[in-house]
Amino acid sequence: MRQSSHTYVYCLIGLIALLGLVALALRSHLAIGKAEPTSQTSLQIALGKELFNDAQLSADGSVRCASCHIPDKAYTDGQRVAVGVHGRTGTRNTPSLATVEASGDNTFFWDGRRTALEQAVLDPLTNPVEMGLHNQAELIEKIQANAAYRNAFVQAFPDSKSSITPDKIASALVAYVRSLKSPESAYDRYALQGDHTALSPQAQLGLAIFKGKGRCAECHLLQSSPATLTDHAYHRTGVGLDAVNQNLPALTQSIIDRSLHGAAIGDRVATHADEAQLGRFNVTQDPADIGLFRTPSLRGVASTAPYMHDGSVATLDDAIDREVYYRSLQAGYPLSLSVEERRDLKAFLQAL
Ligand code: HEC
Ligand code: HEC
Structure with a gap:
């Protein structure tokens, strides 16, 4: 009698342990299932970080995103205005990227000329005074030539066709920029x-x-x-x-002319210091926005x-x-x- 009740208790303990193991196995299985999108995001973040730190993506091989958005300086550069390829200076102070996600920004650049971060992250690559590439085709060519990148793109974007596109480059850079946390203050x-x-x-x-x-x-x-x-x-x-007040009529006129010719606002603003001072007017051409x-x-x-x-x-x-x-x-x-x-x-x- 005593013997059989012991056996019964052991069996019960055994059964509970077994159930526990099954539950654990199920949980970790589910967790793996759930973790998939997260790990995909982390692959995109990692790829974005590579791109962000790659000077080969600039015209003279000397400038990378992190040259101006320096992690130790809250992703700014400590310079009055940004310095890009061939030592060329722009017209604007480099903003922090650590605030983009934390402050829920939905417009980008000092004049808000971009409303999608996907566009904003590609602009510097072809800006003549930032990374200076001729066009996005040149960008794709540089990335395509690198076997490690080809592999990383397939891993980070497994569901789509294997080609490297501006959209995917933008997605990876955006994933990285959005992952930058502004530290708890x-x-x-x-x-x-x-x-x-x-x-x-x-x-x-x-x-x-x-x-x-x-x-x-x-x-x-x-x-x-x-x-x-x-x-x-x-x-x-x-x-x-104050510096441009005297010259306002001529400046506003040249901004309007330029916009009629369809020139990229960002490239123009970065190369014409006086026009850049007119701020939002460059985007809207509304005199109220000067x-x-x-x-x-x-x-x-x-x-x-x-x-x-x-x-x-x-x-x-x-x-x-x-x-x-x-x-x-x-x-x-x-x-x-x-x-x-x-x-x-x-x-x-x-x-x-
Ligand atoms: C009417 C809106 C408005 C108010 C009120 C305002 N600010 Fe600002 N602040 C701005 C704008 C717009 C800029 C950017 C101006 C520029 O770059 O030309 C700015 C820029 C700044 C900057 C520089 C930030 C940088 O990254 O370059 C500091 C610091 C600042 N403000 C502090 C203050 C303080 C302190 C007060 C209160 C005394 C204040 N602001 C009131 C709109 C405002
Ligand atoms: C030569 C210096 C320089 C380089 C290189 C550079 N940036 Fe910037 N970045 C700037 C400056 C200056 C601005 C502000 C321009 C403006 O407002 O007209 C800016 C603005 C931005 C913004 C908008 C932030 C906001 O709050 O409005 C994003 C996003 C950004 N850069 C991402 C990047 C990425 C991604 C790269 C690399 C592909 C890069 N930058 C390379 C200087 C640089």
Whole structure:
């Protein structure tokens, strides 16, 4: 009797163990099934990263995406304006790519001339002062010539035909750019996790100014979680406009003529500094848009100097002074911040 009840208990334990194993096996089987799209995405991200770091994709073999979007500088380059192939300089300051996904950007470049990231990632390759390739055919040729790439494209895009196309190159670059995480900031910890020690008392005073008297949060929005710090809209700050004000009629006319001839906006803007200062007008040709630029996200702003679309503002202190000055001009009332208040504001910006 005792013997048989023992056997019974052992059998039961055995059965439970067996069921456990079956469940485990099933789970891992399901997990493999589920993991497939993820691993495909990771192959595309890995391929995108290769392309992003490949100087062979430029006209003189010296410039890669990461030459200007440097990981250690929040994917900016620390230069006033970008320097591309043959040492040619552009007209605009390199924006951070770490903010693209985090701030939910849906328009790209300082003037918003692209509405799809898939287009924006291909433009630099053929821009004459960035990577300088003649056209996308030359790009495909370079990639096609590399056996490792041919293999990587088949792996990353197994469902489609084996040819390498601009669409697939764009998809891989987009997968990589979207994978760039803007690191969790002190302000994120403060706002999202309610960690009130994450912001110093000074930065908390700065936050109050940012939302209140400074009115910064009207454009650099704090609402969503995490905060986008942009309104995805266009505003006139006056930066750079003084220099071209005298020449406006001629400049607007040449932009209109150029658009009638169908020239690529990006190539033109990167090679004509004075036209570039007209901002959104280059895209819309609407006089109301002269000098309007997209509000940049301020995530990680302490590491993205110099500032503004033309990189004309060297330090964060100068950027704050500039914004305070222009905001009061626009609001039509003097916004005066004391030296201490500006320091508080800076402490807050450093926590973003
Ligand atoms: C020579 C420097 C340089 C190189 C090389 C370069 N970029 Fe950029 N990138 C810039 C500049 C400058 C801008 C802003 C241009 C403008 O707004 O007119 C920019 C803007 C962008 C944007 C739009 C970001 C935003 O927030 O609007 C994306 C995306 C981007 N680059 C991706 C890439 C990729 C992908 C590559 C490689 C294929 C690349 N860049 C190569 C300098 C560079
Ligand atoms: C009316 C909308 C608006 C308001 C209000 C505003 N900004 Fe901005 N901010 C912008 C735009 C647009 C730019 C880009 C201007 C350019 O490049 O010409 C910008 C640029 C900046 C930059 C430079 C970012 C970079 O990456 O180059 C900083 C820093 C900044 N603002 C801080 C502030 C502060 C601090 C306040 C409050 C005192 C403020 N802004 C108020 C729209 C605004």
